[in-house]
Amino acid sequence: RYPSFIKSCLEQLEAVRETVGWDFDIGVEIHRNMIPAEATVFIEAAAKYLPYYVEDPIAPDSLLAMADVARKINVPLAVGERNAGIWEFREYAELTRCHFLKPDVGTAGGISQLIKIAAIAEAQHIRIAPHNFLSPVSTAACVQLGIAISNWDVLESGPEEQPPRRAVVKSPVPVIDGYFMPPDAPGIGVEFDEDAASLYPFEPMGTPVPIRDD
Helix, strand or coil, X not given: CHHHHHHHHHHHHHHHHHHHCCCCCCXXXXXXXXXXXXXXXXXXXXXXXXXXXXXXXXXXXXXXXXXHHHHHCCCCEEECCCCCHHHHHHHHHHHHXXXXXXXXXXXXXXXXXXXXXXXXXXXXCCEECCCCCCCHHHHHHHHHHHHHCCCECCCCCCCCCCCCCHHHECCCCCEECCEECCCCCCCCCCCECHHHHCCCCCCCCCCCCCCCCC
16 A cells, blocks of 8 residues: 555656646645655655645654654755744744745734744745635735745635635735735735625534544
8 A cells, every 4th residue: 555655646746747847836735644754755756856845744743753854855845834933933944944934824823923934934045935725814914925025935825716715805816917916905905894704604624534444
């Protein structure tokens, strides 16, 4: 099963590279689905496809384990979407020597903390590529941060033109030719629509707990 798992992951990456060609950046989101030994073997083999970065190869519960993986690979590493506060990010920056930090403005401590995290990263030549899949509100905050932060790199986002995401703001940040266009509206540039948001109350996803063979 181990060879099949690694082989399947590599085949997916190979298919993407063949489809988009070499004039295209690929970010590989492992989503904490590997243990250190698996991650090291996979990333070493994936290097020939020149990914822009590999993200969260293992769970972030052990900084030492992440740092060990980082020392063994030669592909840019992106980490941090589940971390909070300047202290955690300082340690990740110093010990993993990652190439990208991915703070989430809704998790890492808000706008002020993210500015500080970006400064910590800049001092060590680390780029900021925020985690951003919450809502058009967090996207708007990230757009404003991207204007102000010199080592900002790329901003991920989900589709925001359909409900319920589209409904929670009166006008989302427009995207033109693949770029977010900073709005002229006050604050972060969007207005939260409380009436529309009330139509979409929180409902637990009910994701089952993964169970593996003994």
